[in-house]
Amino acid sequence: MTGEEAVAAVRVLLSAAALPADEHEAAALAAAYPAQRAAVDALYELRSARYADSAQRFFADARIVEW
16 A cells, blocks of 8 residues: 555545544554554454354344343
8 A cells, every 4th residue: 555545545534534634643644554454454364263154243132041
């Protein structure tokens, strides 16, 4: 990812979240963005997963258990 692509991605993300940022803040976020993006992408890479249905889902079902 080039510097211009990172700045563009940061601008889109800030705009979508309705967060204001000046040029200095956007540049600092853009400098850190490629590493953050790689870290988030790594969370979803399950090369060594043993099960076809990995435990990446959470089901918030209420369960009533008798005492």
